[in-house]
Amino acid sequence: MLLKSDWLSAFSTQLTLAILCSATSVYAAESDSHLRVLAASCAACHGSHGNSVGGTPVLAGLDAAHFRLQMKSFRSGERTSTVMHRHAKGLTENEIEALAAYFSAQPRMVAVSPRALKDLQ
Numbered sequence: 001m002l003l004k005s006d007w008l009s010a011f012s013t014q015l016t017l018a019i020l021c022s023a024t025s026v027y028a029a030e031s032d033s034h035l036r037v038l039a040a041s042c043a044a045c046h047g048s049h050g051n052s053v054g055g056t057p058v059l060a061g062l063d064a065a066h067f068r069l070q071m072k073s074f075r076s077g078e079r080t081s082t083v084m085h086r087h088a089k090g091l092t093e094n095e096i097e098a099l100a101a102y103f104s105a106q107p108r109m110v111a112v113s114p115r116a117l118k119d120l121q
């Protein structure tokens with residue numbers, strides 16, 4: 001027979017698990033929006049989702065290990081840069097890791113001018 005106290009303790013364990021689960025998903029949503037804000041700050045120079053249209057390096061589809069290495073080299077000053085040392089120094093290890101995963105997963109877009117397209121036809 002199930003004692004009242006057993007039932008209560010089983011119930012409170014379930015309740016604790018439910019609270020823990022919802023806390024985890026709230027945290028995931030927050031960190032996801034934090035990542036979006038960070039990635040948006042790179043867009044001014046590196047383009048939307050890392051697809052730069054100017055002379056700035058394209059980040060979309062960049063190998064995550066290469067990305068990490070560049071950011072660390074900018075931070076240490078091992079790689080000289082015009083602006084990136086400032087951006088890299090403002091990021092934590094976790095933020096660099098999250099950005100490396102984000103940009104490596106973005107599809108690389110190739111823009112073809114109408115004139116070049118005509119030449120191809």
Ligand code: HEC
Pocket residue numbers: 038039041042043044045046056057059062067070071080081082083084085087099
């Ligand atoms: C003000 C413009 C600007 C902003 C904003 C900017 N970058 Fe850059 N980024 C550059 C330039 C220019 C380079 C080439 C190195 C240099 O001269 O600093 C570069 C290079 C890089 C590289 C090296 C790419 C390669 O393949 O060698 C990475 C990685 C990078 N940026 C990541 C980022 C990330 C992540 C952010 C946002 C947190 C960011 N950048 C924001 C201008 C910018």
